[in-house]
Amino acid sequence: MTPHAPPLVIPPGLARAVAALPDKDRRRLDEAVTRLHTVNGLLWDAEDDVRGASLTSTQVADGKREIDQLNAERNQLVERADEVLGTLAGPTRPDVPLHTETLASVIERLSVLTLRIWHSEAALARDELTRRRLPALHRQREELCTALDSLVRDVAAGKRRLPAPARYKLYGRHEAAAVQIQPSTRVQRVLAFGGLSECGKSTSAEFVRDTCGAQRLKIGFLLRQAAHRRGLADPYRLSARRQAELLLDELNRFAEGNPGTQLFTIESVHDDASIVELKQLMGDKLQIVYLDADFSVRVARSGAAPQSVAAKDEVKMSRGAHQVAALADHVLDNSGSIAALRSRLRRIASPPATATLRVATPYGLGLPAVVASATADFIDTLRAHGAGVQLAALTGSPGEGTWISGWSDLDLLVVADHQATTHVHEALAHYRSALEGITSLGPSLMTPGELTARHLTPRLAFALYQLQHGHPALYCAPGIELPTITPAELDLAAVRELPQVLLTMRRLRTDAAPDTVRQLYKHLVLACRLLLREHNQWETGPDRILIAASRMPGLPALQVPPLAEISAAWRDGNREHVLKPVTIAIDQFLDWYAAQVAA
Structure with missing residues (x-):
């Protein structure tokens, strides 16, 4: 936005109503409105820039493309804000008067008016007409804030209805002929999560990311990236087939840039038509996972009023979100325990063979x-x-x-x-x-x-x-x-298990005695095996493991008798004989490891 432009201040009545929303909704609304005000500032500057008399035709075309993209984003942000603001509405009847515009449309006008006042104040010294108009602009802002607060009260009380928030704006070039696109060979598996509000899509994607190493992506992000790359203002106005092609192309780009990633997740699937097309392009590489849960369960999890969740559902269902269940490869009931959900997710993300x-x-x-x-x-x-x-x-x-x-x-x-x-x-x-x-x-x-x-x-x-x-x-x-089970999983398992082995080894070392030499020796071998595995060295047999560990940088050679000698001493009762070299080796290992991980 133009440097030093003032922030958008919403009127007090609306601020109080928004403060009563759940945290998640407040964050979504704040992000949408803040970005909307920023985009309006960028639009103001872009429209000023494109009027330059010395611009070439190419520069004018680039400026017009930027304006179209910003306008498309502005409309998307208004719709996104209305998805949240619509939950403020109380129960209404069909005979209740219908307002001419949505709450977010009024906020958008307030944003533009805030910028107009600021630009007018900056022009006072050089423009007498602007100086005369400034008091009227301030009155307009006060009246608009008062009217917005009054509208919020009426909407919340069910005395006034709001129109549908969809704007159906058309921006960008005409859709080109479809070009067949194939999944990259690096795209191994993609899980697409769908479902209604508060069904657990984000929670599920986070779990798969944290436990299975998946790359987590948002469908909206992928489409915006694709639009920016191709100069498209609004990819959502393209056909379902073209949207699917753009999604797959971006997935291919991410996979090529992250060759070690075997699994991707995309969310949220709210459009049944485009996901059908994406499934046709990707085949079994794409697994559609629909998360279902009872309405009462989703309301309880959200912490919001039932009408708030129902309003969000209405928006998603208008796009076909509920139809995704019939297309899904997996329909998961998320009304039960988290243990049941996670077990199903693990089988889907890493299917047994x-x-x-x-x-x-x-x-x-x-x-x-x-x-x-x-x-x-x-x-x-x-x-x-x-x-x-x-x-x-x-x-x-x-x-x-x-x-x-x-x-x-x-x-x-x-x-x-x-x-x-x-x-x-x-x-x-x-x-x-x-x-x-x-x-x-x-x-x-x-x-x-x-x-x-x-x-x-x-x-x-x-x-x-x-x-x-x-x-x-x-x-x-x-x-x-x-x-x-992959070697990479074992490497990570070794990292997780080694600290517990070391804790046990230190405890055993504190109580070292002839009768504990067997446990001491086995934990030393296990610690060395795990350490070697972290360094991609796979050795079997205690003697070979201890010899290989002695080659670790800075670790003194572990002078431990061969297993045959230690096991014979154990069986024969001559355990004192082997206790000392085993404890010396453990002390060397623990001293070395403490130095390796020191801050």
Whole structure:
């Protein structure tokens, strides 16, 4: 806006009415009205500039294009402000008098009048006629403010109706012949969120962004970018097909500029016609997600009056927002718990895939005969239960072929329906009894729903990654669906898990004793493995992990005896012998790590 132009001050009656709106609506209105006043200032300057006598025809054309774009934005902002201001209206009857213009139209006139007064005051010294007109301009402003406050009171009391806010302005060039556009190869998946007011579109998009690394975009932003790039004043006046092409072209540009992004979200889908066209252009790469919720639930979440939410719904429905449900790939009922919503969103954003895992018998894992036999009996018991059990696997050292009798635990992963829990518990009790005095059992039990909703700890994510890359399972149901775990996810999981491992390691170090050497050693190896994973180094086997970690910049070589020596000392009761080198290595590691993360 012109430098030092005064801000737009709305009259007190309207200000009090707006103050009673929910915070979200107040922010939307403030943004729209502030930008509207700015655009009016820019329009004033652009119209002055284009009148220059020395301008070339090209400069005049550019100036006219700028004016058209600003006018289009001005009309959009007035409509946007009216969407909020319309919620101030109380219940009305058809016979109530209809006002000639909307509340936002009056505010827009007030903005222009504010600018006219300011420009007139700046011209007083050189224009006698302007000096004479200035008192009349001030009276006009006072009368307009009084009339606006009176209109707000009548509208809120249901004594006066407001006209429909849509202006149906036409700006910009004639629509060119459609050119077929294809999704970029870098556009992998796009989720488009639709729904009525307060249904959870923004909340859902934020969750997908935060948990799945999606790039979150607004449809309005994409269309405005496209319009600016092509010199179009108002893309919303184009056909649905052309809008879809502009959207896809902008998505392609974002994908090309962000090659590491695998998932995009766009919101809010309020136009059923353009989203149909976009679906035709993108196919299954576009997944339309419609969020539904009971009206009473949406009102309660908004904190606004029912008529306010209903007014917003009316605006969205006039554009076809409610029709999107019939077109959607996924319709989610968001009247329930946030846990249910997020689980559905995770499956949609990162869909599970049918997995083909390598299945081996316990006798092929290098386990002692008695352990292999007990494990085989356990698997037979689970298999006898039928479809209730989906997956059973020994993770960690058995899968890596480094299990040591008398030292290693048996880490077990079982995926089974919740209804099969009693059966699984009984089988585990017999399994644990058979292993008594030989080794300890650490079971992790999950339901298929928890698995596909990616409710995973970092260790379980790593176990699934190993299974998907050739580590054997003991039992796998036909057609099992598993979430695909990527190395990038494991890198992030390592960053999140390492602090907890270090906290535990410090606690164990405080109470270091011969009987804790096993825990101390295992936590040292785990911390080193996670640290290496952060540096994109994937090592298996404790000895190889500790050797690789010793090459980290600035970390002293960890002089820890080989695993065979430590495990033998543990079994033979000579634990004092290996406690000292293990604690020295832990102290070195903790000292080094503290220095790395120091401010």
